[in-house]
Each structure stands twice: as structure tokens, then as C-alpha cells.
Amino acid sequence: MSAIAATSTGPVDSATLTRVRTRPGFWTRLSRHRVALISLIFLVFMGLAALLTPYVSPYDPYAMSLGDGGQTPSLQHPLGTDKLGRDNLTRVFTGGRVSIAVALCAVAISSSLGTVLGLMAGFRGGWIDAIIMRLTDIFMAFPLFVLLIVLVSILGSSAKNVVLILGFFSWMGTARLVRGQVLAVMNEPYIEAATSTGAKADQLLLRHVLPNSFVPIVVASTLGVANAMLSEAALSFLGLGIQPPTPSWGNMLNTAQSLQVLVNEPWVWIGPGAAIACTVLAINFLGDGLRDALDPHLQR
């Protein structure tokens, strides 16, 4: 990152160079943000748990065993079993796999789309900018969640559809952010310098503009993962997102709509509920930490 910072600052005076050189590295800066660091550790744990659960857990997250349904927490089943006799803890971690994967894929689409459109709008300006920005305004004018519900109803509930819908309808924030960043970068003296030395448009875009827009994209994407995760959970909670038997945190919470489960069987919803809350919180903290650690203008 310091390399980027050095590149991005272009022709600089010696004082600035000294400042950049003495600025601590990315990991050092991130590790100073205690909450972000703890969040990162938590997220790594959740990621590993989600990945390794099928190899570590003695239970199959999908195979039912009706005779074992509705068990209360025990040493064998720390979060009890669901009505179909499946181990809740195993399903929470397996559900994490789905929820995290859906959110990451959706954000990959939305961030890519937002970045490309933002770059085009900011870099090209003129009527291209006007069209893209009006398109962004139009997309932003729709209440996103209502749109999600309608589209899922029409296209059908599946992980693929949830990913595509979330991806294609949540790029607007990134596009605006990137456009603003591009406009700011384009006024920097080093862009003027590059242009005067005969840099072509694609060189300008790829070597100067994009790298200098990187930080807000990373931060926005990180926070986007949290939002996508919440959207997926909400859709699945309503029965419109990930469909059984595939577990996701949202559809596991769906069972908590029953008053009986809510009141008398808290172990059924505490697992997925806590997983969503903690993961989203951790992602948000990590986003904060990343912004601080990556921002070249911040000293600490």
C-alpha cells in the first residue's frame, strides 16, 4: 500500500517523501485498530469454520433423522437439533458457508459493475456521465428490498438468483463513490503531468485513476458484503431467499417466526441470529479499520 501511496502522490517534495516512508505499514496500521483486528480474527474463524465444518463435524448438515428432532442442547448437540433431527451447530456453520458465499459473490458483481460504471462516468464525463448518473438515480429511487422481493418472486428463489439480483441492484453506491473519487483524482497535478507526457487514456485510467480509487472501492465493498448478507438473510427469513434443505442463516431464522421457538426454544435461533449479528458487525468494524489503514491521508 505504501507503494501505491508513493505512486499516487506523483511528484512530491522531500518532506512528503519522508512522511510516506515513515508511515507504518498496512498491517501495523490495521493492527492498531483493535476492534478491526478482533473482527478480522473472528471473520477468519467463521470462514474457516464454514469451510472445514463438513470435514470436522460428526453430523451431516443435510441428512434428517426424524427420531432425533427437536432435541434440547446437550454435549452431543450444543445448539440442539432442528425438527428434522439435524444438528443446529453444524447447520449454523454450513449456513455461514452459504451466506458468506452469496454475499461475496453478490458484492463481486456489484462492485465490479459499480467500479466500471463509476470510472466511465467520472473519466469520460459529458453525456456518458449524465446517462450513467441518471441511471444510478433511477436505480436508487427504487426501494431495494421491495424490488428484491418482487424479483425473487418472479425469477424464483435460488442462491444463484439471490446473488444475481443482489449484485445487479446494489452497484449504485459504489458507482457514485468511484465517480466522485475519479473526479477528485483527475484534478491532481500528477494526472496533468501524466497527460502532458503523452499518457494515453487507458494508461491514465489503469495506472493512475483506478489505483487511486482503490481505497474507497475496498471499503465500500467490505461494507457491501455486510449489506448483502443482511439482505440475503432477510429474504431467506421471509422464505424467499435460499431454499431448504440448503441452510443459510436467514432461512434458519425463519423457524423463529414461531412463537413456540421464539419463547421456548431459544437455542434454535440464537446460533444463526448471533452469527448474522456478529459477522455483520465484524465486517463493519473491519471496513472502518481498512479505511483508516488504507487512507494515505491519515497519519494514524
Added chain:
Amino acid sequence: MDTKRFGIDTLLAGAASGELSRRDILKASMALGMGSAFGIALANAQGASAQDGMTLTFDAGATQGGGGRPNAEHIAYSFIINGGSQFEINRMVDARLVTLSADLQEFVGDLAESWEVVDNVYTFNLRQNAVWHDGTPVTAKDVVFTINLLTDPATTSRWGSSFRNVAGYAEAQEAETPTSLTGVTAPDDYTVQIELANPDSGMLSGFIFINILPEHVLGTADRATITELPYWTTNERIGAGPFKFVQLVEGERVELVAHEEYHHGAPAIKNLNLLFFSSAETSLAALQAGENMAAPMSVNELELVQGIDGAEVIDFPAGVGVIFFNALQPELNDKRVRQAIAYAIDKKTICETLFQGYADPVSTEIPYVEWAQPDDANPYDYDPEQAKALLEEAGFTGERTLGLWYYYTDPVTANVMEAMQQYLAAVGINTELKFDDGSGVRTQEIADKTWDMTYGSFGAQPSPANLTAVWGPPGEVTYGWLNDDFNAEMDAALATYEREEQAVHYQNAIRILNEESPSVWLFDRKNLIALNSAKLQNSVWGPGHIYWMNRANEWTVAE
């Protein structure tokens, strides 16, 4: 779906709690979203007594198969187009010619005191003490008017085809101006005669859903626009049921008052408010808070309800859970595949665990009608190996994932669906569970004939006459299955009025269904109500596909 080709039989198959009625309601109430419910509030006649504020709630969404919250349009629509039994509101306000006993064993008279069939002529003798809410006597002319109204093509009522075997029915369908059926007459004020062109021993099945309308109020109404009248949802509404309509507050409640001259006796409860709740959970929570007197529930809530002081769990028949097949799909056109599905599902274990005993495994459709049941029906006990062998024999590859629709919103059904999906996967049948949220996707699939399977309900009656609805000619358009032998047996059963002779043909027909498996019959389920029995007394509930609040005039509220 070609709605015009659907008659009463098809609706009977859905039997109010079944798939068709809900689809129709949802069609009309799509915008209202899913999972809506309504409840009933009871208050004392004097209004200011200690009984004020006591509320009886129950999930009418369940009685409509999870359908929408009724508004003015739905009430009239359900009344004329789908029949009066659609909403408990109509059930409370109106009366029928005959209805069902709570145990489903027999037809019992409502407005009819007695009836007989001689030489293909049904003769109904009406009660002479029945009066409309405005004090006018209910007479045979009202019954004749109602039948002529429903069979008039202008009203597009699905109940008209109940009378397809009545003399003059075919002519009335062809006529350009409203024509009375020649076979339906009123020899005197309290006698109705229905002469049949073709024998039809199953005609009473239709009457249990048809509410009788007042000729003196609606006789001059334009039949094509009759559902648009303010009549249905204002105090202009005149019925002959136990309660009078006072007003509908959209989205909130319907207010009713006792009909003091009700022919089965004046209701003990003088004011009855039907409340709309956002969900079944809300009404159950209200019961728990002591504000409600009854709420719908599932077996998952048994422990919760047992912990509520004075609450009692009431169960009553809910209809048989069935997987309906679209036999137009190549895989499902092979009876071995359908039989394999029957063998693949462990009905017994599902009944014992997920339904917690509030359901029994079945393999034929009318477990209540013992006299019509063959004693040699294949029970299709759980046998995954047999299922696999049948699939292999049928050359079933399992390449295509079959859609399995369901529309019940309760948590138990969700678990049952998931369990069935796993049982089917275990023998190599991959399914995608598809919840019908009323967005119209399933309706479209049915119209396009691209659907595969639907888990729904078949309402039991004292006679299996309504089997033709799904598995006879009226059902072919949707289910794609038609069997000449079955139709011949059903026709023979409908052509005789002798119980023993009917039994022989019905048993033969059911044997064919059992062997051919055009649908898979799974669970004889119960509806459950959490009742504040300390306050609400003498209440009779069900059968769920006819009405939930049975004989409501006899219900009392403890002081």
C-alpha cells in the same frame, strides 16, 4: 388455468381448504401479500359487561388455505364466484340447504328439514321457522332463485356445474337471456323439487358450499355485475345465518350481531366481531396475553399453549394431505414413478414425529367414509427399495429436478415438505420445493401445464362423489389423468341411490386410484385451535374445510 372449465367438482376437490380455493382467493388478493389472517372477537350483548374485550381469534387464513385478508371485493367474489363457504364471514351470515356433521359421517339439514330422492327427483322440505335477517320468511322461491342465479352463465359462478345433471341445465347454458332451470321448481313455499336429467346421487356434495340468497333483495339485480353491489359488505346484506352483518371496516374487522330468529335458535353471543390479524402468530400472542379466546396453532406450539392458563387444544379434521401430479409430464405419466413416490415417503414416521400424532398415514383419499373403502387397498408402506426398483423398471433417470409446490404457511408443513424432499432424494428423485406466495407463478405453470407436483389437500365428505373433481373429466384439464374404468365406476356409483350398490362401485373406483396413483394420499391431518375454554364454552369446531366455527349459535361465554 382455464377457469371456465372448472366447476364445483374441482373446487370440491380443493374443498375450501384445498389448493383451488386458495389460488382463487390469492388471484383476487395478490396485492395483500401472504400469510394474512383474521380472527374473531366476541363481546357480550350488553357491551358494557365483564365480557367486554374478550376476543376469540382464529386464523381464517388456515380455513382459506392460508389465503389473503378478505376485503369487500373478496367477500362478494368468494360468495358468487367461488361459493359462500370461502370466508367465515359468509359462513356466519348465511345459511345453506344442507351441511355436514362435524364428524363428516353424514349430511345434515340446515334450511332443509328433510329430503328424499324418488325417481331421479330430489325433494327438499324446508324448515318453516327460517327467516331472513329482515324478518321475511325463507321460502322455496329463494332456493330456486339461488340455483338459477348460480347456473346463469352471466354470474360465472363455479358452483353452477353442481347442477349439471339437472333438467334444463344444458339449455340454460346455451340461452342468450337468463333462463330458469326447468327441473328446479317450488311446488309450495316450503318444498323444493329438483328433477334430474341424469341420475346424480352425489348432488348433495355441492349444496354444502352453496349459501342460499334472498330473492326479495337480489331478484332484480343485474347478474353480470352482482358481485359489485354494496350489498355484500354493508348492512344491506341479508342472510339467514346465525349472525347479521353490521359493517366491514377494511383491514380491521367485520362486526356482526345475533340473528334472534335464527332457525336453529338465537345465538347466545349477541355481538361477534371478526378481527383481521397480520399473522397467526399475532393471534396466538394475543391469546397468550389473555385478550383472545381462540387462536390457530400448529403442533409445534403445543408446549407453548399448554403453558397458558385456561387454554385448551382442540383438534378437528383438516382434510387429507395429498401430492397431486401433473400426468402430462413424461416422468409422471408413468404410474410406476407415481407409485415409487408413494413408497418413498415414510408417512408413518412423519405422522409420529413432525405431526406429533395429529395426523394418520393414509393411502386412499376418504378415510372417513368407511363404507366406500376397499379393504384390500395397498397401504404403500415405506419401502425405499421397492421405490428404487419401480423407478428403475420405469427407466426413470432423475436427470430433471421436479418442482414440488406447496402453499401452506405453517411451520409444520415446511418441515414436512423438507422431509418429503429428502425421502424422494434418497431414492433418486430430485425435487425443488416451491412455495406459492401468491405471486402467480404457480398459476402460470398450471396454465402452461408445466408444473410437476403440488402438495395440497382433499376435503373429506360423507360420500366419495367428489372424486371426479380431480380424477374424473373435470380434473383432466389440470391433472392430465383420465381413466375410463374409473369414470365408468364413478358414473355407476352416481347413477344409483342404493348405498350397497354405490359402495361396490366406489370401492372399485378407489381401487383403481389406489393402484394407478394419479395422486399420492399421505396424511389425514387435523386442524388445531388454542382455545380459552375457561371463557368460551359449548364451542364446536370444524370440519375445517366446511367451517371452523360450527353451530356458533350454541356457543356461550362464561360470566
